[in-house]
Amino acid sequence: MKELTYTAAAREALTEEMARDATIFVMGEGIGKRGGNFNTTAGLFDLYGGVRLCDTPITERGFIGLAVGAAMTGTRPVIDFMFVDFILDGMGEIMNQMAKMQYMSSGRLTMPVVLRGCIGIGGASATHHSGNYYAMFANVPGLRVVVPTTPADAKGLFKTALRGYDPVLFLEHKSLLNTKGPVPEEDVAIPFGVARIAREGHSVTVVALTVMVNRVLQVADTLEKEGISVEVIDPRTVSPLDTDTICASIKKTGRALVVDEAFAPCGIGAEIAARVMETAFDELDAPVRRLNGAFVPTPYSPPLESVIVPSNDAIATAIRDLVRE
Amino acid sequence: MEAELDLVLRLYRTMAAIRLTEERLAQSHQAGLVHGACHTYVGEEAVATGVCAHLTMRDSVFSTHRGHGHALAKGVPMAEVMAELYGRELGCSQGRGGSMHLFKPEVGLMGTSGIVGPCILQATGAGYSSKLMKTGAVGVAFFGDGASNNGAFHEGLNLAAIYKLPVLFVCENNMYATEVPMSYAAGNTDVYMRAAGYNIPGIKVDGNNVLAVYEAAGTAIKRARAGEGPTLLECKTYRTRVHAEGMKESGYRPMEEIAAWKARDPLKLLREQAMRDEICGDPEFDEVHSSVAGQVAAAHKQAVESPYPEGRDALSHVYYEVQA
Ligand SMILES: Cc1ncc(C[n+]2csc(CCOP(=O)(O)OP(=O)(O)O)c2C)c(N)n1
Numbered sequence: 290m291k292e293l294t295y296t297a298a299a300r301e302a303l304t305e306e307m308a309r310d311a312t313i314f315v316m317g318e319g320i321g322k323r324g325g326n327f328n329t330t331a332g333l334f335d336l337y338g339g340v341r342l343c344d345t346p347i348t349e350r351g352f353i354g355l356a357v358g359a360a361m362t363g364t365r366p367v368i369d370f371m372f373v374d375f376i377l378d379g380m381g382e383i384m385n386q387m388a389k390m391q392y393m394s395s396g397r398l399t400m401p402v403v404l405r406g407c408i409g410i411g412g413a414s415a416t417h418h419s420g421n422y423y424a425m426f427a428n429v430p431g432l433r434v435v436v437p438t439t440p441a442d443a444k445g446l447f448k449t450a451l452r453g454y455d456p457v458l459f460l461e462h463k464s465l466l467n468t469k470g471p472v473p474e475e476d477v478a479i480p481f482g483v484a485r486i487a488r489e490g491h492s493v494t495v496v497a498l499t500v501m502v503n504r505v506l507q508v509a510d511t512l513e514k515e516g517i518s519v520e521v522i523d524p525r526t527v528s529p530l531d532t533d534t535i536c537a538s539i540k541k542t543g544r545a546l547v548v549d550e551a552f553a554p555c556g557i558g559a560e561i562a563a564r565v566m567e568t569a570f571d572e573l574d575a576p577v578r579r580l581n582g583a584f585v586p587t588p589y590s591p592p593l594e595s596v597i598v599p600s601n602d603a604i605a606t607a608i609r610d611l612v613r614e
Numbered sequence: 615m616e617a618e619l620d621l622v623l624r625l626y627r628t629m630a631a632i633r634l635t636e637e638r639l640a641q642s643h644q645a646g647l648v649h650g651a652c653h654t655y656v657g658e659e660a661v662a663t664g665v666c667a668h669l670t671m672r673d674s675v676f677s678t679h680r681g682h683g684h685a686l687a688k689g690v691p692m693a694e695v696m697a698e699l700y701g702r703e704l705g706c707s708q709g710r711g712g713s714m715h716l717f718k719p720e721v722g723l724m725g726t727s728g729i730v731g732p733c734i735l736q737a738t739g740a741g742y743s744s745k746l747m748k749t750g751a752v753g754v755a756f757f758g759d760g761a762s763n764n765g766a767f768h769e770g771l772n773l774a775a776i777y778k779l780p781v782l783f784v785c786e787n788n789m790y791a792t793e794v795p796m797s798y799a800a801g802n803t804d805v806y807m808r809a810a811g812y813n814i815p816g817i818k819v820d821g822n823n824v825l826a827v828y829e830a831a832g833t834a835i836k837r838a839r840a841g842e843g844p845t846l847l848e849c850k851t852y853r854t855r856v857h858a859e860g861m862k863e864s865g866y867r868p869m870e871e872i873a874a875w876k877a878r879d880p881l882k883l884l885r886e887q888a889m890r891d892e893i894c895g896d897p898e899f900d901e902v903h904s905s906v907a908g909q910v911a912a913a914h915k916q917a918v919e920s921p922y923p924e925g926r927d928a929l930s931h932v933y934y935e936v937q938a
Contacts, residue, residue, distance in 0.1 A: 318791075318792065318794065319792055319793060319794065322866075323793055323864070323866070326792075344794055344798065345799075346760065346763035346764070346791070346794070346799035346800065347730050347731070347760045347761060347763055347764050347791060347799075348763055348764055348765060349764075350765050351765065374728075374729065375729065377729075378729075378731065378764075378765075378766075412649075412650065413649035413650035413701065413712060414650060414651075415650055415710075415711055415712045415714060415715055415728060416710075416711075416715065416728070417714060417715070417727065417728025417729050418651075418714075418728055583928065583929060584932070585928060585929055585932050586932070588709070588710040588711075588927075588928045589649065589650055589701060589707075589709060589710055589711050589712035589715065590649065590701030590702070590705075590709030590710065590712070590922060590923055591649055591701060591922075592701075592922045592923060592924070592925050593701075593709060593710065593923055593925060593927060593928040594928075595925070596925035596926070596928050596929075597928050597929075
């Protein structure tokens with residue numbers, strides 16, 4: 290094991306896979322010599338040159354559409370958006386073309402595209418640089434949606450994305466980019482659709498997404514002292530979504546809370562609650578609860594920004610309430 | 615002569631207001647008073663100034679991530695711009711937006727945007743409103759060379775051309791989009807030439823010469839108000855500070871180039887021209903300059919003294935609310 294930041298771990302996956310597979314190329318604004326606004330491609334230009342690390346004009350729709358055509362003709366584009374908010378200009382290309390291409394071609398065409406960039410609220414980024422779009426993308430058949438929390442998962446899941454044949458949204462919460470963690474030395478590709486049990490416990494199951502996993506882990510340490518043993522589950526990918534691991538945990542605890550910075554309506558928590566009802570209703574001692582970010586665009590000013598995100602206190606209260614129910 | 619003097623000092627005052635506000639904001643950014651991003655307009659003041667000098671409050675301006683100058687030139691009070699970046703209640707967006715989301719529809723500032731491109735389409739929409747309601751108002755989009763390579767540019771200009779809308783498209787060609795040179799990003803770096811593709815006038819102007827911008831914009835706006843359709847105005851200019859405060863000059867552009875453009879400072883160019891034309895001299899400009907400096911200091915004080923908004927304000931205005 291070695292210690293890497295989240296960004297360095299993902300970059301290592303990209304570097305290794307680009308060495309292994311000459312059809313991979315990266316496109317985006319400032320990802321060439323500059324190495325990416327978030328250092329996602331630092332050093333790669335020197336290794337692989339300007340055709341494989343291609344700087345683009347500000348034409349998101351253009352290069353998403355280009356990626357679709359490139360993937361249909363034998364290459365593997367990785368589009369680096371810095372902020373995933375910028376992807377929205379190309380939604381028609383993604384939802385009508387990229388996501389449906391394998392289906393439309395009856396599987397004769399493949400669509401190995403990775404769309405990556407930062408998501409999430411924090412740092413007074415305001416509303417055009419802070420969206421969490423995973424629930425929306427998870428609503429589209431044909432797309433894979435990956436939301437890693439740890440450096441090891443960032444690397445292992447990125448490898449899987451780069452070796453697969455489906456379009457993948459690889460979404461990196463901006464507050465995680467500089468967090469450090471152990472990463473295996475060996476070549477590990479983590480399969481999609483397998484949740485990680487981030488902490489074992491027996492009183493209550495908390496499913497948390499991206500940055501909220503770390504928040505819930507902090508809270509779980511505090512609650513342990515009160516005699517509440519929290520099991521924390523990180524789904525890692527929301528499409529596919531591993532509800533087996535969640536239901537197995539509920540079998541043990543009888544209670545589940547979903548903590549997600551993203552919006553509640555039509556969100557991942559709603560999907561989890563529905564699936565738990567369908568398959569593990571009899572295991573529940575209380576209704577599945579959700580704790581989400583507020584259903585608003587992201588405000589800028591720090592006192593406004595902080596109230597729209599689940600705080601440690603709010604998480605602790607939600608867990609205590611659920612255990613008492 | 616009197617009229618000329620008034621105009622020159624009025625333009626100088628606006629440019630100085632932008633310059634000194636931006637310098638204050640850059641300092642505030644270093645001091646941690648600005649919570650998010652801060653893209654300054656230093657070096658490009660002549661563009662917003664020369665264009666907005668023709669606009670009334672009924673004309674609409676749509677701007678970009680680099681929008682402080684457009685906001686100030688359109689009449690948003692300095693204290694409200696600063697307070698917005700400081701995240702305060704007094705801010706023109708009540709602290710919801712910060713640098714890239716400045717709104718003051720009361721004076722026709724219809725917003726700056728964190729997304730590159732939409733201002734071009736929205737100004738086209740303002741032109742459509744004007745045509746439908748016969749208000750005589752003009753829609754103005756300010757955007758960078760980088761934005762001119764976005765699909766929104768093509769779609770907006772073509773729509774405005776076919777409907778003959780009263781719109782002014784102002785491309786601030788500062789030669790770089792973040793760190794990407796226009797010569798890399800565009801097949802033809804002369805944006806004004808693209809107007810021919812839409813059969814509308816395309817004008818190139820020295821964007822550091824405020825009188826030249828003023829004159830070119832005046833012709834275009836007159837044309838728009840007369841119902842003759844849109845114009846593309848390309849202002850060749852330069853951002854003399856980094857792309858966003860906190861970044862470094864990383865070597866993507868030559869230091870000599872920066873120095874050469876600093877020597878073409880739009881405030882200095884206006885002084886020189888006024889002196890050559892014997893309109894006025896340094897004492898008049900210095901007087902304006904120091905009066906603006908006083909206003910900037912007072913505005914900064916007012917902005918930092920403004921309280922932060924209440925957390926619950928974050929939840930309002932997601933949908934229409936009946937005004938009390
Ligand atoms: C759709 C979109 N893509 C990318 C960005 C990131 N971005 C912010 S500013 C900028 C460069 C803009 O260049 P230009 O339009 O020339 O304006 P300038 O900064 O030079 O004033 C980029 C790429 C964005 N804000 N929106």
